[in-house]
Amino acid sequence: MNQVVQQKYETVIGLEVHLQLKTETKIFCGCANVFGREPNAQVCPVCLGLPGTLPVLNKKALAYAMKAALALNCQINSFIKFDRKNYYYPDLPKGYQISQYDNPIASHGYLEIPAEDGRVKRITIKRAHLEEDAGKLIHDEGTNSSLVDYNRTGTPLMEIVTEPDLRSSQEAYDYLQNLKLTLQYLNVSDCDMEKGSLRCDANISIRETGDPCLGTKTELKNMNSFKAVKAALEFEERRQQKALESGERIVQETRLWDEGRGATVSMRSKEEAHDYRYFPEPDLVPFVVDEGVIDTIRRSIPELPQQKYKRFRSEYKLSDYDANIMVQDADVANFFEACARLYPQPKKICNWIQGPLLQELNARKAHVRDLRMTPEYLTTIIRKTDENVLSNLAAKEAFQHVMETGKSADEVIEQKGLAQVSDSGILESVVEEVIRDNEKVAGQIREGKESAVGFLVGQAMRKTQGKANPKILGELIRRRLLA
Amino acid sequence: MIKTKGSKIVTQDDVRYIASLSRISLRDEEMARLTRNLEDILHYVRKLEEVDVRHIEPTSHVLPLKNVYREDRMRPSLTREDALQIAVQQHEGFFKVPKVIQ
Numbered sequence: 309m310n311q312v313v314q315q316k317y318e319t320v321i322g323l324e325v326h327l328q329l330k331t332e333t334k335i336f337c338g339c340a341n342v343f344g345r346e347p348n349a350q351v352c353p354v355c356l357g358l359p360g361t362l363p364v365l366n367k368k369a370l371a372y373a374m375k376a377a378l379a380l381n382c383q384i385n386s387f388i389k390f391d392r393k394n395y396y397y398p399d400l401p402k403g404y405q406i407s408q409y410d411n412p413i414a415s416h417g418y419l420e421i422p423a424e425d426g427r428v429k430r431i432t433i434k435r436a437h438l439e440e441d442a443g444k445l446i447h448d449e450g451t452n453s454s455l456v457d458y459n460r461t462g463t464p465l466m467e468i469v470t471e472p473d474l475r476s477s478q479e480a481y482d483y484l485q486n487l488k489l490t491l492q493y494l495n496v497s498d499c500d501m502e503k504g505s506l507r508c509d510a511n512i513s514i515r516e517t518g519d520p521c522l523g524t525k526t527e528l529k530n531m532n533s534f535k536a537v538k539a540a541l542e543f544e545e546r547r548q549q550k551a552l553e554s555g556e557r558i559v560q561e562t563r564l565w566d567e568g569r570g571a572t573v574s575m576r577s578k579e580e581a582h583d584y585r586y587f588p589e590p591d592l593v594p595f596v597v598d599e600g601v602i603d604t605i606r607r608s609i610p611e612l613p614q615q616k617y618k619r620f621r622s623e624y625k626l627s628d629y630d631a632n633i634m635v636q637d638a639d640v641a642n643f644f645e646a647c648a649r650l651y652p653q654p655k656k657i658c659n660w661i662q663g664p665l666l667q668e669l670n671a672r673k674a675h676v677r678d679l680r681m682t683p684e685y686l687t688t689i690i691r692k693t694d695e696n697v698l699s700n701l702a703a704k705e706a707f708q709h710v711m712e713t714g715k716s717a718d719e720v721i722e723q724k725g726l727a728q729v730s731d732s733g734i735l736e737s738v739v740e741e742v743i744r745d746n747e748k749v750a751g752q753i754r755e756g757k758e759s760a761v762g763f764l765v766g767q768a769m770r771k772t773q774g775k776a777n778p779k780i781l782g783e784l785i786r787r788r789l790l791a
Numbered sequence: 792m793i794k795t796k797g798s799k800i801v802t803q804d805d806v807r808y809i810a811s812l813s814r815i816s817l818r819d820e821e822m823a824r825l826t827r828n829l830e831d832i833l834h835y836v837r838k839l840e841e842v843d844v845r846h847i848e849p850t851s852h853v854l855p856l857k858n859v860y861r862e863d864r865m866r867p868s869l870t871r872e873d874a875l876q877i878a879v880q881q882h883e884g885f886f887k888v889p890k891v892i893q
């Protein structure tokens with residue numbers, strides 16, 4: 309597709325994100341809300357939709373949803389009610405999903421994403437509502453049946469819907485990144501797309517640039533990473549451009565992202581026009597949330613990533629790049645700050661975190677809190693390097709040992725004998741020896757060939773198995789031969 | 792005050808559509824009878840249209856209750872065996888259902 313065609317069209321994207329809230333229990337019953345149990349081990353008459361049972365709203369689920377909505381600059385609606393969304397699918401035991409239709413928890417919010425020349429763009433959040441998750445279906449290949457696990461049924465889900473404000477796949481990606489980051493800071497969801505605790509559907513249409521009317525949109529599903537969302541949108545954007553260029557019309561439909569083929573594929577199912585026949589859920593009373601409660605939740609919202617970024621830049625004088633990396637994970641940001649409080653060398657700490665620490669995290673696919681490295685240990689290593697007790701190499705070694713054993717930095721340095729020998733008494737005898745063994749080189753140095761000092765330092769290092777402080781060695785050699 | 796039975800409110804097509812949404816299959820005579828029944832019910836309810844509701848907030852719930860919650864505290868679930876007792880078919884701890892085409 310040439311650039312002229314690409315510029316002829318404008319892309320319009322809206323995103324719907326489903327977020328599993330990490331409450332202890334399900335949204336309408338006391339079953340555990342955990343991932344990974346054996347099938348149908350956390351179900352009860354309420355979440356199985358047995359006749360005669362009544363759902364009761366989990367207070368924490370509502371509080372978490374309000375917290376997220378407030379962090380996304382939404383207004384909490386004064387009157388909140390639940391509705392039934394009716395459809396049949398075996399993963400939905402009741403034949404309806406308890407959701408929210410016309411009185412959602414919150415609306416009129418926004419989230420900022422980076423725009424050109426350091427500015428930000430506001431993406432409007434149309435609404436945010438609570439609903440229950442469905443069960444999990446396993447399509448048993450080669451048989452005539454499907455298997456259902458209802459453990460997930462009733463997991464609290466928050467749906468966050470944007471206006472069609474996004475104009476490119478990159479903006480969609482940035483929105484998801486910022487949304488995830490903000491939500492992780494609130495600690496209301498794991499936001500793990502691979503585990504399904506964050507899911508994203510995308511609506512996309514294109515129109516001729518400048519046209520005020522929206523084009524026909526398609527809905528994209530089945531993306532299981534942010535990269536997949538971006539790739540699916542890019543594919544679909546080109547597909548729609550090609551279709552319009554060759555005089556075809558876009559069909560409003562749901563398309564599934566096929567990761568293997570790198571393409572979106574029409575579902576082509578006999579998809580009935582969605583007719584969910586929403587009506588108020590008679591089993592749940594409405595909710596009117598007190599301003600005082602909203603205020604309390606608002607005050608519980610921690611410093612959010614965008615604010616933290618600004619503060620890290622001014623308080624620790626971090627560069628744009630460094631500050632950005634430090635706030636990408638609330639745990640990393642807290643780790644950084646804990647280190648900086650123990651040892652006020654933010655740039656050095658930042659380098660250690662960006663380098664060895666994040667490398668380890670990525671390699672182990674772990675979280676900071678799972679690591680054996682603590683701010684105390686890391687700052688000990690950095691301080692001892694600054695004090696010349698550890699060479700750079702020994703510091704890296706100490707770091708690795710702490711990570712592997714969980715022993716304290718001091719213990720590791722002691723046990724592995726990583727500390728440099730700086731004791732000039734000991735080092736002087738080593739220097740003495742080295743000069744004696746290398747009379748010829750020593751003579752050259754005496755005659756002014758200073759570059760040969762390095763050779764003797766190397767010899768001395770070898771004699772001490774690398775434990776000597778090379779700086780002090782150099783000084784001693786110079787003093788002996790050049791003074 | 793009885794309204795003259797004028798235009799049909801419900802057609803057989805409507806009933807067929809509603810039945811399909813509810814996964815109910817109806818024989819022709821049931822279709823005709825249910826269409827008549829629904830028509831009668833809706834005519835009866837139509838009386839409400841005579842009431843002036845311009846100044847009344849839409850009512851979603853009739854009970855004078857609001858804000859009924861439960862705390863986020865775990866309660867025992869069913870045992871798997873008990874849960875699966877209601878399954879028509881089961882397989883290795885799963886409910887087994889006719890194949891769903893996705």
Ligand SMILES: [Zn+2]
Binds near residue numbers: 462
């Ligand atoms: Zn339950």
